[in-house]
Amino acid sequence: MIIKGRGVSPEISFGKILFYDNTIKDIKRYSVDNPSEEIKRLHYGILMAKDDLDRLYEDALKEVGKINAEVFSIHKMMLCDEDYTEFVENIINTQRVNAEYALAVTSDNFSKTFLEMDDEYMRARASDIKDVSDRVIRILGGNKNNIASFEEPVIIIAHDLTPGETVQLDKTKVMGFITEAGSDNSHTAILARSMGIPAIVNAGKIDESINGQFAIIDGTKGECIVNPDEDTLSVYEDKKKKEEEKIHLLKLLSGKETVTKDGRKIKLYANIGSPAEVKGAVANDAEGIGLFRSEFLYLDKSDYPTEEEQFESYKEVLTKMGSKPVIIRTLDIGADKRIDYFDLPGEENPAMGYRAIRICLDRKELFKTQLRAIFRASGFGKVSIMFPMITSVEEVYNVKAIIREVKNELISDGIPFDDQVEIGIMIETPASAIISDILAKEVDFFSIGTNDLTQYTLACDRQNEKISSFVNPHHPAILRLIEMTVNNAHKENIWVGICGELAADLTMTEEFLRMGVDELSVSAPYILRLRGKIRSI
Numbered sequence: 001m002i003i004k005g006r007g008v009s010p011e012i013s014f015g016k017i018l019f020y021d022n023t024i025k026d027i028k029r030y031s032v033d034n035p036s037e038e039i040k041r042l043h044y045g046i047l048m049a050k051d052d053l054d055r056l057y058e059d060a061l062k063e064v065g066k067i068n069a070e071v072f073s074i075h076k077m078m079l080c081d082e083d084y085t086e087f088v089e090n091i092i093n094t095q096r097v098n099a100e101y102a103l104a105v106t107s108d109n110f111s112k113t114f115l116e117m118d119d120e121y122m123r124a125r126a127s128d129i130k131d132v133s134d135r136v137i138r139i140l141g142g143n144k145n146n147i148a149s150f151e152e153p154v155i156i157i158a159h160d161l162t163p164g165e166t167v168q169l170d171k172t173k174v175m176g177f178i179t180e181a182g183s184d185n186s187h188t189a190i191l192a193r194s195m196g197i198p199a200i201v202n203a204g205k206i207d208e209s210i211n212g213q214f215a216i217i218d219g220t221k222g223e224c225i226v227n228p229d230e231d232t233l234s235v236y237e238d239k240k241k242k243e244e245e246k247i248h249l250l251k252l253l254s255g256k257e258t259v260t261k262d263g264r265k266i267k268l269y270a271n272i273g274s275p276a277e278v279k280g281a282v283a284n285d286a287e288g289i290g291l292f293r294s295e296f297l298y299l300d301k302s303d304y305p306t307e308e309e310q311f312e313s314y315k316e317v318l319t320k321m322g323s324k325p326v327i328i329r330t331l332d333i334g335a336d337k338r339i340d341y342f343d344l345p346g347e348e349n350p351a352m353g354y355r356a357i358r359i360c361l362d363r364k365e366l367f368k369t370q371l372r373a374i375f376r377a378s379g380f381g382k383v384s385i386m387f388p389m390i391t392s393v394e395e396v397y398n399v400k401a402i403i404r405e406v407k408n409e410l411i412s413d414g415i416p417f418d419d420q421v422e423i424g425i426m427i428e429t430p431a432s433a434i435i436s437d438i439l440a441k442e443v444d445f446f447s448i449g450t451n452d453l454t455q456y457t458l459a460c461d462r463q464n465e466k467i468s469s470f471v472n473p474h475h476p477a478i479l480r481l482i483e484m485t486v487n488n489a490h491k492e493n494i495w496v497g498i499c500g501e502l503a504a505d506l507t508m509t510e511e512f513l514r515m516g517v518d519e520l521s522v523s524a525p526y527i528l529r530l531r532g533k534i535r536s537i
Ligand code: PEP
Pocket: 190, 291, 293, 332, 428, 448, 449, 450, 451, 452, 453, 499, 500, 501
């Protein structure tokens, strides 16, 4: 059997198919003869869940850093809460019912109470209580799998994965993933590429009877061969060997200049989503970080990261990159990147709604906390700040006024910072590209976000797999906007880069160089291929 979809993260890998279903549905209620035995079963489940959470914390600490790992220690604390366990025990005792049902009732009850509270922090606990109860229910139901820990190499199949779930995937165990839904430029696909996990999206409904079977995933072709015969397996083993040889050859480009045959130098930077991804950027010889998607510090957390926590993350990235530049993009939340504790309103059209800079300008304190953390970290390396989703020059004026406030506060608090930090904006809306002549007078650089620029120019929601055949990132309208932006940037003597996924499209490299693009920022696995391409032009 062959599963076909859109290959969104290249390379070939092998593993056992594992269906991942994160929804707990239809918990059965049944009577038990011996409630005290059932309570023992409950405590066994809680104990196992605590073990899992300890392991997850340790793994996450290594992979995604302390801030993102903390969610697991908060969940463990919840399982230690006596009010919670007494409530579950009480239901088992008085109603003489199974532990799973008692947990589900307790979870509903506690999360409702949290949701009714005035305090935003407490309201955000509602989803944690659900997560942690579901974990114990899964264990009691004999299903110990969760998105972050597997005992053997697996290829995950899910209806869809959120960016938060994807960032938690354990790269040593997850050989690839396939989602029934999803699109090429969703953040889930982007994360798969930057984490180096082969992935296929938009595969349509997949028959669950293949669960547990051995399979080959080809993330380039967008195919997964389930239960392959010996000949097919050896063809793919050969292919994988060749891929590895290619990667080995590419490593020879490490340490070489990114320069065209006629001597034009291009800045070749990496896109990252967490401090842990700096390792991949350095291993692939990135000349800087062209896009640090800072929202991943907020995603997968159960509460707003504090100024101190953010400062530590930015400092870690800057220190690890040494003298190389790091461009931190401020919080780009909203659309597909939802966070419970932000309490974002439900919207008909979230990609065109309350997101990114709009939230930051509206919730100024939140924005200032992030800016303070970045400026405080600015002494530890070469940082620049970039703002997402700009559509008007007034937004840039407002951002600059807030930066002035933050700097003045730091001065009066006696906190040192680098006053020369460069300020740039993303050009990812048609409006910003069209007025790039005006915007170029206000900032130090532009970085073109082709993912959103494509979605907004072609009126194609990047999350909607139904319209993927209408999405043409090479559309002349997009290329004209890019060229117009480059020309306007250069008229004002500022540099301009591309950090959207199109930057890694080798069929476009020559065209981008012709336009005069100064910088390309791509996921770590694409850096050396792109350097090879540029050196051949
Ligand atoms: C883009 O829109 O091209 C971009 C780089 O930002 P993101 O993919 O995070 O929206």
